[in-house]
Amino acid sequence: MNRACPELEPLLLDRAAGELGEADTARLERHLAGCPGCRAEADAVSLALSLAALPPASAAERAAAGQGAREALLRHRAGRMQRRFAGRMALAVAASAAFALAVPWYLLSRHAPVGPPVAPPAAVDAATAWELPDLDAAWAAAAAADPEAFPEPEPEMLFAELQEIDLDLE
Amino acid sequence: MQGSSMADRESRAGPGLRVLEGGRAAETDGGLLRDFLAGDEGAFEELWRRHHATVHALARRYARTPEDALDLTQRAFLRAVGAARRAVRRAGPDFPFRPWLLRIAANLGKNHLRDESRWRRAPVRDLDQAADGAAPADELLSRRDRERRVREAVLLLPRRQREVLTLRIDAGLSYAEVARTLGIAEGNARVHFHLAARRLAELVRAGEDEP
Numbered sequence: 519m520n521r522a523c524p525e526l527e528p529l530l531l532d533r534a535a536g537e538l539g540e541a542d543t544a545r546l547e548r549h550l551a552g553c554p555g556c557r558a559e560a561d562a563v564s565l566a567l568s569l570a571a572l573p574p575a576s577a578a579e580r581a582a583a584g585q586g587a588r589e590a591l592l593r594h595r596a597g598r599m600q601r602r603f604a605g606r607m608a609l610a611v612a613a614s615a616a617f618a619l620a621v622p623w624y625l626l627s628r629h630a631p632v633g634p635p636v637a638p639p640a641a642v643d644a645a646t647a648w649e650l651p652d653l654d655a656a657w658a659a660a661a662a663a664d665p666e667a668f669p670e671p672e673p674e675m676l677f678a679e680l681q682e683i684d685l686d687l688e
Numbered sequence: 689m690q691g692s693s694m695a696d697r698e699s700r701a702g703p704g705l706r707v708l709e710g711g712r713a714a715e716t717d718g719g720l721l722r723d724f725l726a727g728d729e730g731a732f733e734e735l736w737r738r739h740h741a742t743v744h745a746l747a748r749r750y751a752r753t754p755e756d757a758l759d760l761t762q763r764a765f766l767r768a769v770g771a772a773r774r775a776v777r778r779a780g781p782d783f784p785f786r787p788w789l790l791r792i793a794a795n796l797g798k799n800h801l802r803d804e805s806r807w808r809r810a811p812v813r814d815l816d817q818a819a820d821g822a823a824p825a826d827e828l829l830s831r832r833d834r835e836r837r838v839r840e841a842v843l844l845l846p847r848r849q850r851e852v853l854t855l856r857i858d859a860g861l862s863y864a865e866v867a868r869t870l871g872i873a874e875g876n877a878r879v880h881f882h883l884a885a886r887r888l889a890e891l892v893r894a895g896e897d898e899p
Contacts, residue, residue, distance in 0.1 A: 586740060
């Protein structure tokens with residue numbers, strides 16, 4: 519099998535890429551006419567690139583791509599709104615978290631001892647000095663109370679209240 | 689006022705370019721991008737008009753269906769304009785939007801390939817069109833089989849080789865444009881193209897040697 523001339527191989531590849539200048543192209547074509555090895559290499563590279571190349575886009579594909587700007591803009595707007603929403607959600611979550619942390623911190627800091635110890639207030643003294651009262655004495659005092667102070671309700675009054683309730687139900 | 693506006697637009701367009709009344713053909717990509725980021729959706733449509741065909745051609749390489757290709761194209765544009773916000777503020781109307789866009793499209797294609805586990809089912813098969821009807825059936829079948837194998841091999845090339853090759857044969861970029869797009873030297877782009885093309889040619893030759 520004939521091999522390509524090594525020094526010309528880069529030019530063969532440039533030729534296949536369509537990157538060869540006019541002068542070099544003319545010179546190479548003259549060489550190819552008389553060198554089967556270079557001719558075979560040039561054909562193989564050209565064939566490989568033609569097989570690798572995609573078929574041209576159909577008219578429908580080209581039309582769809584040409585009109586794709588509007589859809590792309592819609593996607594752009596949707597993405598922007600989504601980002602804004604996500605940003606606001608993140609802000610809301612951050613604010614909630616800050617609030618949730620701040621409240622206990624504030625409450626704790628209010629009750630935390632600050633500065634030198636101070637004397638307990640009078641209410642604390644009273645609470646610590648409290649003792650269970652004498653319940654028997656309290657009961658006896660209640661039994662001795664005047665029953666007239668708590669009169670029985672009159673029947674008419676009860677009936678009137680009942681009527682009012684009925685009216686509300688109608 | 690109008691004069692200064694015209695001058696401003698002309699300076700954005702660069703010397704030697706004239707702004708057509710009612711059109712935006714002479715505005716630079718960077719200027720359009722800046723306008724779009726300021727809320728002018730017409731500027732986006734002009735950018736799309738200029739570059740969608742190249743991006744779409746690149747996206748088709750990685751897509752299984754026409755819908756995939758269009759989706760990739762749109763995502764490339766959106767990612768490109770979104771990611772350029774800070775860069776365009778610094779570079780202004782001279783911002784090189786096209787290389788930026790194509791590089792993002794190539795990256796998205798690569799990611800799509802990675803994420804798409806079914807790509808091995810010949811990703812471009814659905815896009816394929818009927819070949820020359822005059823060819824005999826077995827020859828046609830053979831050609832199709834070879835296309836499938838070579839196109840799969842393109843997707844298996846090392847990353848840089850694949851990027852260079854697809855920017856050249858799909859997007860139609862010159863070595864110089866490929867180099868600018870990928871941020872590499874032109875000679876480097878040429879070498880990567882050579883390596884890729886040689887590898888594909890070896891594959892074709894190996895296929896011909898099979899019984």
